[in-house]
Amino acid sequence: MSRNKFKISLVAASVLAATSGHAALYKVVEVDPTGSIQSTGVYVDDITEFYGSAIEKPSGAVNALGCFAEGTTCNEYQLFGDSRNGSEGHSYRQEIPFNFDSSFFYTDWNRNRDYCRNELGYQTCDPGWTDKMWYSFSNVGGLLRERDAFYNSSQTGWNNIKGEDDYLSNALGFSETTASSDPDNASVATRMNVAPVSDYKPAGVASPEVNSENVVINGLTSNDGFAIGNTSSGYYRINTSANNSVGNLATAYRHRGFVQSADNTTNMLLPVLTDGTTQDQKITNNMGRTMGWSSFYYEGKEYIVGSAAVAPFDYNDDNKNWNGDLNNCLIDDPASRLTARISHLQLRQQFGTLITLQLVLSLFQIGRTEYRLITIKRLLKAAPVGP
Numbered sequence: 194m195s196r197n198k199f200k201i202s203l204v205a206a207s208v209l210a211a212t213s214g215h216a217a218l219y220k221v222v223e224v225d226p227t228g229s230i231q232s233t234g235v236y237v238d239d240i241t242e243f244y245g246s247a248i249e250k251p252s253g254a255v256n257a258l259g260c261f262a263e264g265t266t267c268n269e270y271q272l273f274g275d276s277r278n279g280s281e282g283h284s285y286r287q288e289i290p291f292n293f294d295s296s297f298f299y300t301d302w303n304r305n306r307d308y309c310r311n312e313l314g315y316q317t318c319d320p321g322w323t324d325k326m327w328y329s330f331s332n333v334g335g336l337l338r339e340r341d342a343f344y345n346s347s348q349t350g351w352n353n354i355k356g357e358d359d360y361l362s363n364a365l366g367f368s369e370t371t372a373s374s375d376p377d378n379a380s381v382a383t384r385m386n387v388a389p390v391s392d393y394k395p396a397g398v399a400s401p402e403v404n405s406e407n408v409v410i411n412g413l414t415s416n417d418g419f420a421i422g423n424t425s426s427g428y429y430r431i432n433t434s435a436n437n438s439v440g441n442l443a444t445a446y447r448h449r450g451f452v453q454s455a456d457n458t459t460n461m462l463l464p465v466l467t468d469g470t471t472q473d474q475k476i477t478n479n480m481g482r483t484m485g486w487s488s489f490y491y492e493g494k495e496y497i498v499g500s501a502a503v504a505p506f507d508y509n510d511d512n513k514n515w516n517g518d519l520n521n522c523l524i525d526d527p528a529s530r531l532t533a534r535i536s537h538l539q540l541r542q543q544f545g546t547l548i549t550l551q552l553v554l555s556l557f558q559i560g561r562t563e564y565r566l567i568t569i570k571r572l573l574k575a576a577p578v579g580p
Contacts, residue, residue: 218261222374224272226367226382233384234365235404237278240331243382246410247273249372249418269372272382273420275409276365279334280325285364285409285423285448288484288500297506297513301351302327305336334363340515342428342442351516358439359402360428366408366420366453385410387451388459389424393479395443396526401427402442414497416490420453421497423484450485450499465501472523476505 226243230236249271256262283290283299290299291308299305302323309318329335337351344356366385373380387408389401406427410420426445433440450462464481466474481502488497508519521527 220374220376222376223379224274224369224382225379226274226276226384229382229384230276230365230367234276235278235333235362236276237331237333240278240333242277243274243367244277245272245274247413247420249273249413250415269374271369271372271418272380273366273368273385273410273413274382275367275422277334278361278363279329279331280327280336281334281363281407282326282329282336282339285407285425286411286484288448288482300340300513300515302337329363333361339447342444345439345441347439360405360442362404362406362408364407364409365404366410366422368420385420385453386457386459387422387424387453389426389449389451390459390461391426391445391479393445393526395429395445396431398429398431401429401444405442411485412487414452414488414490414495416488416495417455419455421485421488422451422453423448424451424459425449446480446482448482448484450483450497452485452497462497462499462501465503473505475525477502481505 224243224245227236227241230241230243235241251259251268251270256265258265260267289295289297291312293308293312299308305326306319306323309315309322313322315322327335327337329338337354338357338360341350341354341356342360344350346355346358348356350356366387367382368385370381370383385408387406389406406425408422408424410422412421413419414421425447426449428442428444430440431443452460452462454460462483462485464477464483466478483499483501485497485499488495490496506513508523511518513519
């Protein structure tokens, strides 16, 4: 017994020594975007979470010891991140589902459960893991809401489940309003006004519904510190009339990279057009996915690094259908035809995904849009105390 007590005491003393010796290295600062997201975006009480995903880089000459060098006073630095109101379903940061489904086979609840069983080996796949991914754990998010977003509350979709009249953002980007390292007061963060645009307008509708896009921040440009991320197009309300103000919802693409410049302009990173049939080119240009990850500065120019769709996948493969035939979407505007509604949902979910991943270096020119390609309730950051 005495030996056990000695061992425990020794471990406790070691932990105490380690924590005491390093306790003053960092100050923990709360970053709170709640007010801004709650007032301008989508916020679910007791559910919404905030995640930090990018930190501003130091500017000017930097000592090899950083903020820990004797006599050094470090500048404040901004934190960027994104919110979550529910389950993502398939990640907003992955080119293909789970970074695994290169055949784009995981289209429904059963197939996603099979992925969990076969590849993850969890004992909680059915129903726990799959239900959380498919239905979400709140009234926002979940893969089913994306797959059946077209259906309104008077219509039924997968498994005879009624649709919803609106699609609400599950993820929104934010940035620290004024960088702070004060551990005694929360640093306020503000929602980023990311405004996705698309040359393709489903059914000719001019713009998507407010707060219907999903936005994540992946990094910052190396020279100017502009946010780089991914956003969906948001959902366009189509098929409305004097007697039907609800209509249906359709989206142009699930992912596209963007750079948010200093004047709060959203600069979209576009797909790479390659040789192919006219229809394939239209699908790639209109609905193809892109992603922006990082950047580097070289000879006075900023280059964005990411991935881009270069072609659609095989739309003759019936395993990719979602309650309809994808070939029905081989028209100039799939969303404009009510008869193509189900297939269009699959089109935006799947055609926009990459059949080929291509690393692209995109010339970043400020003021121009030549981007061709390229859980906790409180969010905390660690600020160095210094020597």
